[in-house]
Amino acid sequence: MGNPCAVIGVGQTAYKTKRLDVSIAGLLREAARRALDDAGLTWKDIDAVVVGKAPDLFEGVIMPEAYLADALGAAGKPLVRVHTAGSVGGSTAIVAASLVQSGVHDRVLTVAWEKQSESNATWALTVNSPFTTSLVVGAGGYFAPHIRAYMRRSGAPDHIGQLVAVKDRQNALKNPYAHLKIPGISREMVESTPMLWEPIRYLETCPSSDGACAMVLASEDAAKAAPGRPAWVHGTAMRSEPITFAGRDSVSPQAGKDCAADVYRQAGITDPRAELDCAEVYVPFSWYEPMWLENLGFCGEGEGWKLTEAGATALDGDIPWNPSGGVLSSNPIGASGMIRFAEAALQVRGQAGEHQVDGARRALGHAYGGGAQFYAMWVVGSDRP
Amino acid sequence: MSRDIAVVAFAQTEHEGEDGGRLEVEILAPVITEIKERTGLKRFGFTCSGSCDYLQGAPFSFVSALDAVGAWPPISESHVEMDGAWALYEAWIKMQCGEIDTALVYGFGKSSQGTLRTIMTQHYDPYYLAPLGVDQVSLAALQARAYMDRTGVKEDDLRAIAARSRAAGRDNPFALHLPDPEEGADYDVAPLRPHDIAPITDGAAAIVLAAGDKARELCERPAWIRGIDHRVEPHSPGARDLTRSESTRLAGERAGATGIEVAELHAQFSHEELILREALGLGDDVPVNPSGGPLSANPLMAAGLIRIGEAAARVQDGTASRALAHASAGPCLQQNLVCVLSGENHG
Numbered sequence: 030m031g032n033p034c035a036v037i038g039v040g041q042t043a044y045k046t047k048r049l050d051v052s053i054a055g056l057l058r059e060a061a062r063r064a065l066d067d068a069g070l071t072w073k074d075i076d077a078v079v080v081g082k083a084p085d086l087f088e089g090v091i092m093p094e095a096y097l098a099d100a101l102g103a104a105g106k107p108l109v110r111v112h113t114a115g116s117v118g119g120s121t122a123i124v125a126a127s128l129v130q131s132g133v134h135d136r137v138l139t140v141a142w143e144k145q146s147e148s149n150a151t152w153a154l155t156v157n158s159p160f161t162t163s164l165v166v167g168a169g170g171y172f173a174p175h176i177r178a179y180m181r182r183s184g185a186p187d188h189i190g191q192l193v194a195v196k197d198r199q200n201a202l203k204n205p206y207a208h209l210k211i212p213g214i215s216r217e218m219v220e221s222t223p224m225l226w227e228p229i230r231y232l233e234t235c236p237s238s239d240g241a242c243a244m245v246l247a248s249e250d251a252a253k254a255a256p257g258r259p260a261w262v263h264g265t266a267m268r269s270e271p272i273t274f275a276g277r278d279s280v281s282p283q284a285g286k287d288c289a290a291d292v293y294r295q296a297g298i299t300d301p302r303a304e305l306d307c308a309e310v311y312v313p314f315s316w317y318e319p320m321w322l323e324n325l326g327f328c329g330e331g332e333g334w335k336l337t338e339a340g341a342t343a344l345d346g347d348i349p350w351n352p353s354g355g356v357l358s359s360n361p362i363g364a365s366g367m368i369r370f371a372e373a374a375l376q377v378r379g380q381a382g383e384h385q386v387d388g389a390r391r392a393l394g395h396a397y398g399g400g401a402q403f404y405a406m407w408v409v410g411s412d413r414p
Numbered sequence: 415m416s417r418d419i420a421v422v423a424f425a426q427t428e429h430e431g432e433d434g435g436r437l438e439v440e441i442l443a444p445v446i447t448e449i450k451e452r453t454g455l456k457r458f459g460f461t462c463s464g465s466c467d468y469l470q471g472a473p474f475s476f477v478s479a480l481d482a483v484g485a486w487p488p489i490s491e492s493h494v495e496m497d498g499a500w501a502l503y504e505a506w507i508k509m510q511c512g513e514i515d516t517a518l519v520y521g522f523g524k525s526s527q528g529t530l531r532t533i534m535t536q537h538y539d540p541y542y543l544a545p546l547g548v549d550q551v552s553l554a555a556l557q558a559r560a561y562m563d564r565t566g567v568k569e570d571d572l573r574a575i576a577a578r579s580r581a582a583g584r585d586n587p588f589a590l591h592l593p594d595p596e597e598g599a600d601y602d603v604a605p606l607r608p609h610d611i612a613p614i615t616d617g618a619a620a621i622v623l624a625a626g627d628k629a630r631e632l633c634e635r636p637a638w639i640r641g642i643d644h645r646v647e648p649h650s651p652g653a654r655d656l657t658r659s660e661s662t663r664l665a666g667e668r669a670g671a672t673g674i675e676v677a678e679l680h681a682q683f684s685h686e687e688l689i690l691r692e693a694l695g696l697g698d699d700v701p702v703n704p705s706g707g708p709l710s711a712n713p714l715m716a717a718g719l720i721r722i723g724e725a726a727a728r729v730q731d732g733t734a735s736r737a738l739a740h741a742s743a744g745p746c747l748q749q750n751l752v753c754v755l756s757g758e759n760h761g
Binding site: 030031052053083084085086088089090091092093095096097098099103104105106107108109110111112113114120123124127128130131132133153154266267268269270271272274282283284287288291399400402403 | 416461466467468472473474476477478480481485486487488489490491492493494495496500503504507508510511512513533534536537538539540541543544643644645646647648649650653660661664743744745748749
């Protein structure tokens with residue numbers, strides 16, 4: 030894993046359907062500036078910048094980081110652009126961490142973002158090359174059959190997804206940056222919304238958001254000089270597998286299991302439910318909470334929905350999942366993974382405000398993308414590893 | 415820090431100047447197969463690639479590439495929306511962290527699939543530059559004119575660079591085989607003529623990196639990476655001196671670009687070679703682009719990585735003991751990477 034690395038600054042924008050008040054550059058600067066302020070640094074203290082976002086078709090700008098170099102104070106510095114589909118926010122943080130762990134840099138600024146209001150992500154995701162036919166519309170069209178398969182496989186009752194939809198939105202009410210804030214959110218409210226992709230109802234899916242999330246990652250010496258408590262990186266991992274082949278388990282993909290095993294090994298974790306204090310996990314459709322509970326080893330196969338139903342993943346449960354409100358409450362796609370990673374860091378720094386999990390010392394950040402085939406995860410802790 | 419990492423294998427396609435009827439993944443697959451056979455490796459500690467969705471006109475061009483790689487069981491993998499040279503940088507960084515001894519890096523692009531010059535206008539500042547409709551050749555022409563005004567270089571000097579590059583390309587089985595530049599050819603955008611502009615090219619390339627003894631085990635003469643660095647400049651062509659490449663100079667300095675015997679430069683326009691030579695302090699005695707360079711074959715998203723592969727090949731075949739590779743991105747050389755390679759005893 031190389032040299033120690035810590036998160037010393039976190040910055041987020043308000044997540045909204047349309048941020049018409051800022052340009053793309055303005056949106057990124059808002060997050061980056063807040064991360065720098067949190068770290069007690071200025072632009073000139075930064076050695077390198079790592080930017081991540083999902084497909085360029087979402088805003089219609091090809092490799093937009095070229096244009097963003099000025100706004101991110103990157104002139105004269107190394108600038109890297111990561112793109113690994115929906116997992117990109119996580120992968121971007123991991124690449125930034127590796128710049129510190131390798132000993133090459135001391136202070137790295139990383140920013141992930143999406144300005145979905147510039148176009149329409151559902152249709153941008155539906156375009157296929159001229160030689161292949163797209164069989165689905167948007168991400169929901171792709172994932173709905175997998176959810177159906179999970180329900181059949183696990184025997185989960187139909188209402189589990191609604192529980193997650195309610196729980197994450199209740200958490201969002203405690204997060205000042207969250208996009209969806211629905212006072213009085215209830216199962217009845219979720220059930221009354223239209224069916225989009227059977228069995229996913231409108232309120233069981235994530236919103237389209239504009240937003241950016243930034244972090245400053247630092248070497249041990251730089252972390253010692255930081256004004257706030259650092260969140261130490263205890264492990265990072267990425268895994269990928271092909272989108273389709275005979276025999277692939279696309280409900281609980283092997284790449285997710287392998288990625289979790291790798292990051293737990295680095296962090297010395299053998300029982301994630303017992304040894305982690307909370308988790309920020311990429312759940313863009315409500316049912317992905319029970320599915321990932323199993324895939325990430327928080328319980329046995331077929332048991333995930335029981336944890337959700339028992340309230341184990343609620344803010345007052347034994348293993349809170351998505352205390353921030355998660356992707357279900359804010360989804361600037363390219364940033365969504367980094368928000369998970371950053372929220373995990375906020376928890377172990379004790380800076381999560383109203384949605385703080387009491388005494389959180391170790392947390393998991395998780396992101397996935399593509400056809401549930403790209404994974405990025407990290408474990409952060411309040412203690413130096 | 416600084417683990418010794420070397421290029422131990424390099425493979426590329428026989429690049430094509432027009433649509434050969436293959437998908438990006440079909441272009442890439444033989445290269446991956448070849449490099450696996452050459453190294454005898456089927457699995458790598460890390461894999462990283464570079465590509466651009468807009469070339470395919472659809473999101474996630476790197477998803478289907480995983481089919482070419484054979485990512486099963488699942489692999490530790492990442493992707494940059496940049497030239498493969500930056501994928502190599504990410505892999506090098508990953509290897510510096512320890513734990514892994516090998517990495518597979520690749521880049522691919524099928525530029526012939528659309529109207530590249532029009533498509534790439536969307537690469538610019540969406541508020542102030544892209545709406546002007548300016549394309550990469552027009553911007554390069556502005557740069558060329560400014561450079562010629564400063565230095566007194568003439569159009570014939572540019573043509574000589576194109577002629578040398580094309581002649582070298584005709585000796586390279588992987589490059590396009592282009593004729594000598596025509597005298598008196600019409601301008602494309604003055605002062606640039608068609609031969610001053612890198613050709614539309616489809617292609618892919620892959621490199622395997624290995625650390626320390628693993629590199630020596632996999633390769634008789636590993637090309638050791640002695641330094642690698644990259645820097646970016648402000649985007650707007652009006653915000654920098656277009657006649658110089660400050661980011662190249664800085665990257666070269668940090669990568670230790672001294673004592674260079676041969677260089678592969680990612681010059682996509684003839685005048686860029688001169689700007690880069692100056693920035694890197696390469697004298698007239700240093701041969702540049704013996705492969706023919708981008709003016710003979712410029713598969714987008716792979717062309718920078720190919721420069722590293724070609725420079726490594728010069729070290730491996732004993733032509734040079736110390737070689738330099740350069741990759742570029744953004745309008746008018748906005749972002750530049752420099753990699754210095756050498757043989758065993760030339761640290």
